[in-house]
Amino acid sequence: MLDALSEALAPQDALLTVMALILLRYKADRERTDEWGDDARALDAWDTLRNGGRWREGGPGLAEALDRGLRGRVRNSPVRLELPNLWNVRDREVAFLIDWVAAAGDPTELFDACLDQTQTLGKGGYYYTPSDVTRLFISLMEPAEDEAVYDPVCGSGGFLLRAREHVAAHDGRPEELALYGQDTNRTALLTAALNFSVHDAVAHLAGPASTLADDRFPDLTFDVVVANPPFNQSGWDEHGILREGPFWPYGPPPAGNANFAWAQHVVRKMSPTGRGALLLPTGAASTVKDAESQIRAALVNDDVLSGVVELPAGLIPHVRNPVSLWLFTKSKRPHRKWGRNDRSGQFLLIDARGSATNVKRGRRAVPGEARERIAATFAAWRGAPGRAPYEDVPGWCRSLSRDEIAETDYDVLPSHHVAAPPAQSDLPDAPERAAELTDELLGLFETSRRLEDELRDLLGQL
Template identity: 70%
Template sequence: MERASKGMSLGRVLDALRGALAPQDALLLVMAVILLRHEAETERGDEWGDLTPAREAWGALMSGGLWRDGGHGLAEALHRGLRAREAEFSSLLDLPNLGGVRGQQVAALIDWVAAAPDLTEIFEVCLDHGQTTSKGGDYYTPSDVARLLAGVMEPREGDAVYDPVCGSGGLLLRAREHLEASGGHADELALYGQDESRSALQTAAMNVCVHGAEARLKGPESTFVNDRFADLTFDVVVANPPFNQSGWDEGGYLRHSLPWPYGVPPAGNANFAWAQHVVRKMTPTGRGALLLPTGAATTAKTAEGQIRARLVDDDVLSCVVELPAGLIPHVRNPVSLWLFTKSKKPRDNWGRSDRSGQFLLIDARDTAASVTRGRRAMPEAAKKRIIKTFAAWRGVRGSQPYEDVPAWCTSVSRGEIAAKEYDVLPSHHVAAPPAESVPADAHERAADLTDELLGLFETSRRLEGELRDLLGQL
């Protein structure tokens, strides 16, 4: 997917910029040029037919006049063409210093972006490249995992979707994509995101624009330090936070200043701070999806175990899906998907089954496929199976009746989870498949082989005796 056309690739573009820009700044420049082309192609001229700033700037880059002047000309064109977007996102689109970029270094970049048939695809190429080459900093949710979250959340027209650690904005955009694929109007979703990383928000702002979407993006500031949507709750909350995050509590201040209805999270691990934030930000009929390390489902640590127990006892947890390892780059931990709702009573955005006091556990550990060395992805069939299982359990109209499936899924009661010390790891609950019965002829065949083997032993002993007699006569 990295190749656009004419044999060019993102790797070649970045190689040309090596030395003039740091790798992350070079990638940001590429994404800004992609956005400029998008803006130029979607803007219309004014009533006199004059060119808009974006169309004029892109035309100048295509003519080669500005990039021959080097980085200063390129920076001027980008700022002029993206001025409206910079204002919209409070200068989140600040570009790196391009003063050291020579004109010829930009040629491959302009050609690659100009030749691309689909700008959203090459923007995804940029995100994938950042994931596979980054040694630190911002990490984003792979598209296959993001589509799984969108599928189980089933966003609907009129919903407000919120990601408190939005990264590149991928989870928000996948929600929009899911609604559109389901026949809904994507623009009927309201998208909200916050992140503490400035570079992540820069990427999210460009990603949203390239996809022709709108979103309210806030930051850069930690959601825990300052929730920029403090007065709002949402129909859908999705999050892929940093796992086992330490130092999140501002030296202990946040642990004692924020409301923690299910218990104060430990200072060295924010997993259950994120879980409580997701629940807190849902409307009374809202839904939440949260990625956590699998250890969070079974840890015996006192504080975390107590919070997990209270989430179960309060019946806000609906489902845990144990996912394969290796789905998220740079994360060694196996991953689990936790789904939340404040009511499991039958309703329009839930289903016809009353699942109060019940919990669905899905063991999907063996569903991944290797795509590259050290990188695994979840095939479409596996995602659909998880989504359909969750829908059947809720009694969604048109779904098949739910049944427990050995080695795949089980529905358990609150009492059953409590009996296992509130361990919600699916593989600790889902029964193994029944042992296959051995056909009768197989038993007969085993008996025949046993008789044959015993006969061979007897022959061996006889031959050994005869050999000893022969040796004694020598």
């Protein structure tokens, strides 16, 4: 559908226009079925577009209809809805889009399909995280209806909406889940606001502002913190000013790489019984660079790291390298939000590099059964209710002590610790096989003697 606007608008502007049109249709549908409502702005604007109204006079007609129907602002949005210049959008392109949106069965599903296309727009998954990855995060975090979930690089809001979906799927009340997000990118924030509106959800969104430089929720901590930040982000420290701040109890992160700044931010924003999940490049788990390795060691020694899941390459658009999912918690002692197992001083490493399937060229995904296996392994290790007892599985998972991690210079890359399973053999047990070989060898000796006798007889006849 974005191809219809490709000649007139940049890809992100085209996407924003289409999503605003979908939201207008969603709001119009709601107003049409609200017998007691007295607000019909979205319905009037949508009907104007559907009936071939002012947009036929040029682009401004479409922009004005969207602005009027959405009141210039979108619920949850900290920024005003400002559409791109639509002068170059031709009548037939507008007509195609309106008919296409009108024909959609469910505008929320259509909106999700638009978000799926953002994987071809940003760089490094800047404000888009594929749905299979968001599902994996949330299945590991298991948010409950009475909790608060925070994403410091919320992008299009996928993690937060997935948390809401998880609560609903477990017979909870998703409206009781408090959602918070911040992002430095204005378009990302507006996309998130549109996303929440079309899913009839409420969130506290802040920005545009860099979370590391300007935390807009400075006095809050959260039950669940989830983040997929830009990898290996340089220039984050504002010429060294931020590195001197009070936010780095495990050591100042290097100026040229924000990976462990994000790790410390996630830990800092967790409540006393909170948990967190952070996506990092796999190299962060074993790097020997001084500042990063020292912070990693401090995270292990302070026992706030719960585990690391090593994932394959190709899961995140525009990120070619493999990635790892870091799991944090403030308390590994038995409690309601953790489980019955005391895992203090212990760490779970899962090697899930072989869990992905190819979905398209250059793009891989973690299928449902693999996500369930990862989540079930972590839940069993924690002693979550209804889970079987945890056991190490060669080639898949291993639980290590703090001393064992320290002996490897605090290397927490799962593939460096989780031994491959022993090679499977179809051969019988050794004693049985030895007996078979002995019988076979004795038979060959007998055949050799017979052939020797026959050869002697032949030679004697010459």
